[in-house]
Amino acid sequence: MPTVSVFTTVFASLAKSEAEVLGLKDFRLVTVRHPMETMSQEEISRAANGIVGEVVRGLVGDRGVGGRSITGVRPEKEEFGS
Numbered sequence: 001m002p003t004v005s006v007f008t009t010v011f012a013s014l015a016k017s018e019a020e021v022l023g024l025k026d027f028r029l030v031t032v033r034h035p036m037e038t039m040s041q042e043e044i045s046r047a048a049n050g051i052v053g054e055v056v057r058g059l060v061g062d063r064g065v066g067g068r069s070i071t072g073v074r075p076e077k078e079e080f081g082s
Helices: 009-021 041-060
Strands: 005-008 029-032
Touching (some): 009 029, 029 041
16 A cells, blocks of 8 residues: 655655665655744645645555655745755
């Protein structure tokens, strides 16, 4: 069953490392801005809306993602690593 994990950018590297160690070849990861606790309700809604497409693609789209990170749309003017 396909799954997509959502992590903040700070934890994405750790999540990918853990997935590799556990042999999760089809690990799909979408990142959102960190830290979320300082975000307003509007910013959280915008961030969630911005990753919906990536989550859907990870669940029903290309099954060949194979452990590489997929990243969602970020709030404008901000660049986040994955």
